[in-house]
Amino acid sequence: MIRQNKELLNYVMKLHQSEANNAVIEQTFTPKQQIIQHGKQVIYVCIFKSGIAKCFLTEDNGKEFIEEFFGEGEIVGEIEVINEHLSVANIEAISDLVVYKIKKDTFNRLLESDKTFNHLILKALSSKIHYKAIRHSYNQSHPVESNLLRLKKDFPDFISAIPKQDIANYLGITLRSLNRTLNDLKVKGIF
Amino acid sequence: MIRQNKELLNYVMKLHQSEANNAVIEQTFTPKQQIIQHGKQVIYVCIFKSGIAKCFLTEDNGKEFIEEFFGEGEIVGEIEVINEHLSVANIEAISDLVVYKIKKDTFNRLLESDKTFNHLILKALSSKIHYKAIRHSYNQSHPVESNLLRLKKDFPDFISAIPKQDIANYLGITLRSLNRTLNDLKVKGIF
């Protein structure tokens, strides 16, 4: 549930050192700070060095849906830069965060001129599609209880690392339902 | 709900004519034929020239979840070729289908040597993430009735073009629920 991309992170760390003119900048965020906001232009592509952030959409009825939790090496803003549109989603820090920022133009230049980088981005995009497909299929096809067990298997400590409301929004259920199911699992001795 | 990518289709049609050695082959399928099967190696990337196919996963509990319906210009198999893993999903023809097939190695060569092609693929991948994000957020955050109205707006004739069970699987609901909601909408005079 917390996505990572170590291979990309390694490469961006190298770029951070080798590229001239601060092509890759480091920046820190504190919990609840916004990294990208829906409807705004995306000027920087960001790659997470450490910490956790959430990627979410807010629907017309006020409900918030969490697309992913992003950890080390995950990249955000690349979709918007590649397809040249405004930001679809919001990215917000959950923990303290350190990110590498790459200016839009620099990112496009790297895509064109650096074959390794280009391929890493192709792979990053493919992975996103891959894990989104698997996640939504599983979530839709299984009861809440199974979904929670699956998250626990992936990331045993998710209950304490991520606010309950965010977990509920990730699963597309209400906080009430989440609590109810967690309770059932406690009674059963799991969790 | 039926995804298209005309820009990519145009380019692949050009490749079909210009590339030597049958780099791009045309093939036809009839309804229910399998184009890609879960767990198998992907040797060809396919781009749809005409017709409709469904992309779906089958879960351990036997439930089938439909990722997307693909129409003109949509591409399948590229995720597997780029990330070098076995097929995640199944692709099956719904209507009669004509596809362009590109061998894995040819696809990789084009990605490396043809900048326009490379960029079209980057955009295709980005779009997939984009529309997946929007769709799942909307679906999870709205009742079945709203989801059906949204599909009808997108593709007015979907009820007759796509089997009911497939629509239910696409929305992650049962056939019973789908029928119930369709009935409600009929009574209300919509649909």
Add this chain to the structure above:
DNA sequence: TCTTTGAAAGGACAATTGTCCAACCTGTAA
């Protein structure tokens, strides 16, 4: 110290959705 705010927890009831089943068509094969 005394509010105040926000996250967490759960009771009670309503609404939605699933499960199981039977009935009804339509086209195809025996």
Add this chain to the structure above:
DNA sequence: TTACAGGTTGGACAATTGTCCTTTCAAAGA
């Protein structure tokens, strides 16, 4: 023709999930 398989439809009831609301607790600020 007859039988059968597959897609479609909806009744009856069970199970799940949502809505609304109250309580508790802990951290932050007046």
